[in-house]
Amino acid sequence: GVAGMAVTDSEALAALHRVFGYETFRGEQEAVVDHVIAGGDAVVLMPTGGGKSLCYQIPALVRPGTGVVVSPLIALMQDQVDALRALGVRAGFMNSTQDFDERRTVEAEFLAGELDLLYLAPERLRLAGSLDLLSRGKISVFAIDEAHCVSQWGHDFRPDYLTLSVLGERWPDVPRIALTATATDTTHREITERLGMPDARHFVASFDRPNIQYRIVPKADPRKQLLAFLREEHAGDAGIVYCLSRNSVEKTAEFLSKNGVEAVPYHAGLDAGTRQAHQARFLREEGLVVVATIAFGMGIDKPDVRFVAHLDLPKSVEGYYQETGRAGRDGLPSTAWMAYGLNDVIQQRKLIQSGEGDEAFRRRAGRHLDSMLALCETVRCRRGQLLAYFGQEPSGENCGNCDTCLAPPETWDGTVAAQKVLSTVVRLQRERGQKFGAVQIVDILLGRRTAKVIQFDHDQLSVFGIGEELSEAQWRGVIRQLLAQGLLAVEGDYGTLVLTEASGSVLRREREVPLRKEPEKPASVKGTGSR
Numbered sequence: 001g002v003a004g005m006a007v008t009d010s011e012a013l014a015a016l017h018r019v020f021g022y023e024t025f026r027g028e029q030e031a032v033v034d035h036v037i038a039g040g041d042a043v044v045l046m047p048t049g050g051g052k053s054l055c056y057q058i059p060a061l062v063r064p065g066t067g068v069v070v071s072p073l074i075a076l077m078q079d080q081v082d083a084l085r086a087l088g089v090r091a092g093f094m095n096s097t098q099d100f101d102e103r104r105t106v107e108a109e110f111l112a113g114e115l116d117l118l119y120l121a122p123e124r125l126r127l128a129g130s131l132d133l134l135s136r137g138k139i140s141v142f143a144i145d146e147a148h149c150v151s152q153w154g155h156d157f158r159p160d161y162l163t164l165s166v167l168g169e170r171w172p173d174v175p176r177i178a179l180t181a182t183a184t185d186t187t188h189r190e191i192t193e194r195l196g197m198p199d200a201r202h203f204v205a206s207f208d209r210p211n212i213q214y215r216i217v218p219k220a221d222p223r224k225q226l227l228a229f230l231r232e233e234h235a236g237d238a239g240i241v242y243c244l245s246r247n248s249v250e251k252t253a254e255f256l257s258k259n260g261v262e263a264v265p266y267h268a269g270l271d272a273g274t275r276q277a278h279q280a281r282f283l284r285e286e287g288l289v290v291v292a293t294i295a296f297g298m299g300i301d302k303p304d305v306r307f308v309a310h311l312d313l314p315k316s317v318e319g320y321y322q323e324t325g326r327a328g329r330d331g332l333p334s335t336a337w338m339a340y341g342l343n344d345v346i347q348q349r350k351l352i353q354s355g356e357g358d359e360a361f362r363r364r365a366g367r368h369l370d371s372m373l374a375l376c377e378t379v380r381c382r383r384g385q386l387l388a389y390f391g392q393e394p395s396g397e398n399c400g401n402c403d404t405c406l407a408p409p410e411t412w413d414g415t416v417a418a419q420k421v422l423s424t425v426v427r428l429q430r431e432r433g434q435k436f437g438a439v440q441i442v443d444i445l446l447g448r449r450t451a452k453v454i455q456f457d458h459d460q461l462s463v464f465g466i467g468e469e470l471s472e473a474q475w476r477g478v479i480r481q482l483l484a485q486g487l488l489a490v491e492g493d494y495g496t497l498v499l500t501e502a503s504g505s506v507l508r509r510e511r512e513v514p515l516r517k518e519p520e521k522p523a524s525v526k527g528t529g530s531r
């Protein structure tokens with residue numbers, strides 16, 4: 001009844017004040033908390049830093065019994081539990097890092113009703129013993145954190161998450177709350193279906209992160225560009241630099257250290273001790289830079305990360321959003337900076353083609369990449385494009401805090417340039433039965449008699465030297481944009497260029513090809529357009 005709600009309300013607010021010392025709930029928190037305390041299921045989509053934890057911690061404190069939190073972040077459980085205990089919350093965890101005695105202690109506390117919160121690794125729930133244990137205690141709420149791990153299409157997929165539907169079957173009366181910072185419709189649907197939560201109420205917070213400035217610059221000499229960016233805008237700041245490979249993680253960390261930026265590497269090839277030490281330093285110190293593969297970051301709660309830099313292209317917009325979302329959780333101005341170039345496109349396309357997975361998987365991965373490329377190549381507001389990807393309305397045409405809003409890129413009519421590139425590809429294939437990569441195509445266009453051009457007699461082609469009006473960097477930009485627009489494709493392990501179905505319309509002059517103008521010398525400075 002109405003009176004009952006009021007009591008619940010004040011209990012939740014009292015717990016917020018008493019335990020966490022916060023004045024008020026943020027955004028959707030209050031609605032979520034009320035709904036779950038009243039016994040309803042909930043799917044909560046909130047950006048990183050939005051305050052998901054309280055959405056299940058408060059119900060766990062208010063409802064009788066123990067709140068069981070399923071989380072894949074085993075490495076963080078000890079810290080999470082310690083932090084809660086420091087606030088006076090009776091919390092414990094169970095995962096593979098514990099010895100027998102530690103686990104027995106937690107089990108006993110749970111059975112005696114002495115725990116407010118119990119964190120569990122998902123693989124525990126595969127064990128009959130764990131389910132039996134849970135049956136013998138009293139559970140207030142199930143929280144499924146990082147719920148997007150149930151999605152086979154995401155890069156965080158955990159097979160153990162597929163077994164979590166058992167919770168609803170065995171405990172139909174215990175409310176469940178699934179939480180994630182990943183928000184596309186597909187992921188959303190998968191969470192609801194696979195966790196078996198058809199009646200859950202959905203709470204979707206705005207995904208806008210207004211304090212993050214989004215910038216994507218053309219890649220020339222990425223490490224130098226990064227260094228300039230750090231020196232000019234983020235000297236002494238903590239931040240994360242993402243690279244695709246372990247090797248480039250190592251090299252970049254070394255390069256930064258040599259150049260006076262304190263940086264440490266983090267990737268799955270380092271031993272657990274080193275990884276943990278680097279992570280701990282990052283959390284503790286003020287101005288450390290972590291250079292990492294995407295293995296780093298999930299669940300890391302460091303409020304003052306001032307920048308996230310990408311030296312390689314993320315595989316999807318979701319990945320980009322998650323990774324950049326680790327910047328500026330404290331709400332202060334932060335930068336999401338990325339260097340992006342032709343090789344990124346070729347490399348990612350090759351990865352998809354030669355990678356594992358069936359045809360459907362490849363198609364899907366290709367679509368994800370296309371959306372990411374569209375974000376890179378857009379001449380419109382990047383924030384608007386990001387929000388639109390997540391199905392949300394931007395608040396205006398221009399956000400005023402991304403590079404394309406700060407310095408609107410110019411476009412030019414690239415139709416003739418596109419025809420020249422495509423003709424060269426056609427000539428090689430039709431006249432010679434050959435396929436080549438971007439480097440050779442550009443050398444031919446520029447009329448360069450390189451060893452490889454001579455070797456293949458490519459100076460005899462009618463297209464040899466027809467592109468002297470543009471520079472090498474500009475031609476690479478043209479090819480990159482043609483790849484991004486689907487007017488050119490990459491084939492095989494060597495990244496050779498081939499035509500697509502859409503190429504014909506350009507060659508037949510049936511369509512125009514507007515292209516984004518490339519800066520002569522890629523700028524690493526703030527996008528103010530003053531050059």
Ligand code: ADP
Binds near residue numbers: 023050052329
């Ligand atoms: P998420 O899990 O969504 O990334 P967290 O739950 O870790 O976010 O919360 C992010 C930060 O915001 C934490 O430092 C948390 O203490 C703080 N926070 C969350 N809710 C509130 C609130 N209602 N008032 C003040 N601070 C809050």
Ligand code: ZN
Binds near residue numbers: 383384400403
């Ligand atoms: Zn903008």
